[in-house]
Amino acid sequence: MIETEKILKKHNLRLTDGRRSILDIFLNNPVALSHASIEEKLPNFDRVTIYRTLYSFVENGILHKVLDDGMASKFALCHTCHDHKHTHQHVHFKCEICLDTTCLEKTRIPSFVMPDGFLAHEIGLLVQGICPKCSQKN
Numbered sequence: 001m002i003e004t005e006k007i008l009k010k011h012n013l014r015l016t017d018g019r020r021s022i023l024d025i026f027l028n029n030p031v032a033l034s035h036a037s038i039e040e041k042l043p044n045f046d047r048v049t050i051y052r053t054l055y056s057f058v059e060n061g062i063l064h065k066v067l068d069d070g071m072a073s074k075f076a077l078c079h080t081c082h083d084h085k086h087t088h089q090h091v092h093f094k095c096e097i098c099l100d101t102t103c104l105e106k107t108r109i110p111s112f113v114m115p116d117g118f119l120a121h122e123i124g125l126l127v128q129g130i131c132p133k134c135s136q137k138n
């Protein structure tokens, strides 16, 4: 069975053209992707289908939203999530040169002490700088 089918099956999602195509893009790209860049790669699908598919993947623990300094959110593959529970607390890195955002799976977000009355549900940490690929060019 191909990887895409395996992932959809594991998360109890039916295989559709849209789901397969979108998931394939993520499996072939090691970086976080925005809605717009997925639209560009899939001109045959309308924006609503892409939007719904992305959000159903987030709900099912296949993708997670990635904090970005731009206007649009980006999405990246989850490797250890099950169903509705996203268990990762990793740092994201955005390169100032190529603008790629990467999951640093092994770099954990430190824990914070929240002031009284503030209940944290989600913590996103974006580090900006120069990625290894771009620093080699100089």
Ligand SMILES: [Zn+2]
Binding pocket: 061, 062, 063, 064, 078, 079, 080, 081, 085, 086, 087, 088
């Ligand atoms: Zn996740």
Ligand SMILES: [Zn+2]
Binding pocket: 095, 096, 097, 098, 099, 100, 130, 131, 132, 133, 134, 135
């Ligand atoms: Zn870079």
Ligand SMILES: [Zn+2]
Binding pocket: 064, 066, 076, 090, 091, 092, 102, 103, 104
């Ligand atoms: Zn990530």
